[in-house]
Amino acid sequence: MVMTEVTGSPAGEVPRLSAVTRGLSEMPDLLAFADPDSPLYWNRGDRGCVGVGEVLRLSFTGADRFVAASRAWREIAAAATVHDPVGMPGSGLVAFGAFAFADESPAESVLIVPRMLIHRHRGTAWVTEVTLARAPSGEALGEGVGSGLGEGSLPVGRPVDPAAWNGVEFFPAPERENGEGSLAGSEIGAYLDGVSEATARVVAGELEKVVLSRQVAGEVRAGQDLRVPLLRLSERYLDCWTFAVDNLIGASPETLVRSTNGAVSARVLAGTRGRHPEDPARDRAARDELLRSAKEQHEHDFAVQSVVSALSPHVSELRTSDAPFALQLPNVWHLATDLGAALGAEATALELVDALHPTAAVAGTPTADAVAMIAELEPFDRGRYSGAVGWIDADGDGEWVIALRCAQLAPPSEASDGGLGPGRVIVATAGGGIVEGSDPQHELGETVSKFRPITEAFAK
Numbered sequence: 001m002v003m004t005e006v007t008g009s010p011a012g013e014v015p016r017l018s019a020v021t022r023g024l025s026e027m028p029d030l031l032a033f034a035d036p037d038s039p040l041y042w043n044r045g046d047r048g049c050v051g052v053g054e055v056l057r058l059s060f061t062g063a064d065r066f067v068a069a070s071r072a073w074r075e076i077a078a079a080a081t082v083h084d085p086v087g088m089p090g091s092g093l094v095a096f097g098a099f100a101f102a103d104e105s106p107a108e109s110v111l112i113v114p115r116m117l118i119h120r121h122r123g124t125a126w127v128t129e130v131t132l133a134r135a136p137s138g139e140a141l142g143e144g145v146g147s148g149l150g151e152g153s154l155p156v157g158r159p160v161d162p163a164a165w166n167g168v169e170f171f172p173a174p175e176r177e178n179g180e181g182s183l184a185g186s187e188i189g190a191y192l193d194g195v196s197e198a199t200a201r202v203v204a205g206e207l208e209k210v211v212l213s214r215q216v217a218g219e220v221r222a223g224q225d226l227r228v229p230l231l232r233l234s235e236r237y238l239d240c241w242t243f244a245v246d247n248l249i250g251a252s253p254e255t256l257v258r259s260t261n262g263a264v265s266a267r268v269l270a271g272t273r274g275r276h277p278e279d280p281a282r283d284r285a286a287r288d289e290l291l292r293s294a295k296e297q298h299e300h301d302f303a304v305q306s307v308v309s310a311l312s313p314h315v316s317e318l319r320t321s322d323a324p325f326a327l328q329l330p331n332v333w334h335l336a337t338d339l340g341a342a343l344g345a346e347a348t349a350l351e352l353v354d355a356l357h358p359t360a361a362v363a364g365t366p367t368a369d370a371v372a373m374i375a376e377l378e379p380f381d382r383g384r385y386s387g388a389v390g391w392i393d394a395d396g397d398g399e400w401v402i403a404l405r406c407a408q409l410a411p412p413s414e415a416s417d418g419g420l421g422p423g424r425v426i427v428a429t430a431g432g433g434i435v436e437g438s439d440p441q442h443e444l445g446e447t448v449s450k451f452r453p454i455t456e457a458f459a460k
């Protein structure tokens with residue numbers, strides 16, 4: 001690993017953080033406090049959190065990015081002073097993270113500690129303020145200045161105005177332009193060829209399953225309020241984790257691992273059909289066909305087995321829901337299995353992520369062959385797509401999801417003039433499992449369904 005950067009603290013010194021949590025008497029409108037240019041947000045239904053400002057940022061790359069992040073976080077948590085009378089999952093000191101899919105990826109994996117965290121958990125709400133203490137030498141470290149808020153008060157929020165949104169159109173990613181102005185033909189053609197090639201190699205016995213993805217890209221006008229797509233995602237995808245961490249924005253249905261007070265859980269998804277809410281009979285038929293499909297059940301079993309074998313060394317009493325069930329999302333049906341277990345020997349949520357990543361749901365089986373085939377057949381680096389996004393607290397507990405149904409935006413500082421005035425490039429990625437019998441056109445349709453959360457949330 002390379003820890004390329006620790007902002008907020010002199011090199012070599014463990015940053016000394018102080019976190020103070022206070023209960024709030026009123027339920028906050030979380031998004032009102034998020035940064036419109038670069039929100040930090042984590043929400044599912046009536047539970048969520050928004051981060052304001054940044055006290056600390058740790059950056060990692062390489063094969064041991066999760067382990068290195070876990071180790072760094074253990075040191076920081078051990079050196080921190082935490083005052084947390086609330087004692088809920090996510091209260092006290094918390095870091096948010098977004099991690100790249102591939103060991104070789106140049107994309108940065110980050111842990112970020114916001115200056116202030118505003119949380120809501122059903123009928124309970126709280127705020128945590130984090131400051132960076134002075135070094136023993138007395139030297140001031142970074143900008144960890146408290147807000148000086150009184151008990152229970154919050155900064156002034158700004159409600160989201162959903163009408164103030166220009167809309168973003170997505171196109172097949174431009175780096176695969178074929179020189180004849182036929183963007184769609186080149187990108188989609190390359191994807192279909194990849195699926196055919198992968199299916200042939202599965203049939204030839206090279207591997208059992210590989211997940212191939214494709215990308216679409218667009219441009220977000222500078223100054224657009226990114227809280228609008230986040231609000232839409234949270235309102236539409238109630239069973240998903242809506243997230244925004246370091247300009248990675250999405251709504252993932254797949255819990256990689258959740259670890260709270262010794263209880264571990266996960267949700268495995270694999271097997272997909274597009275929804276047809278406008279035609280209930282057709283919609284039910286799609287669900288039933290998914291539940292009966294031997295191919296989909298087979299693919300799903302790979303994914304469950306990969307999670308069970310990765311988690312087993314770290315947990316006891318591992319149990320799964322009996323048969324895969326159909327998870328209903330606004331855009332797709334998924335075959336789903338929930339897992340529960342008790343944490344065995346002490347391990348942080350990031351160590352569990354390290355053990356699990358990459359699951360067969362996003363890489364394939366066997367893992368190493370699938371990862372190598374992805375590098376060979378996908379003509380782009382996945383960045384953080386299909387990596388992990390989530391949070392970890394001072395006890396090492398946390399919630400991490402697979403970064404799916406998401407898009408990566410260029411940072412606000414990288415807005416550039418694409419002809420329409422300054423804008424930020426946004427790239428969305430979606431894929432699906434290729435097994436024996438996969439049909440390229442069907443797989444393409446599945447990616448279109450999986451892009452819908454993003455393309456619709458960012459549409460006019």
Ligand SMILES: C=C(O[C@@H]1C=C(C(=O)O)C=C[C@H]1O)C(=O)O
Nearest residue numbers: 269270271272361430431432433
């Ligand atoms: C790879 C993606 O999704 C994964 C692949 C699935 C499949 O192949 O059926 C289903 C859910 C996810 O585990 C994606 O959304 O990009």
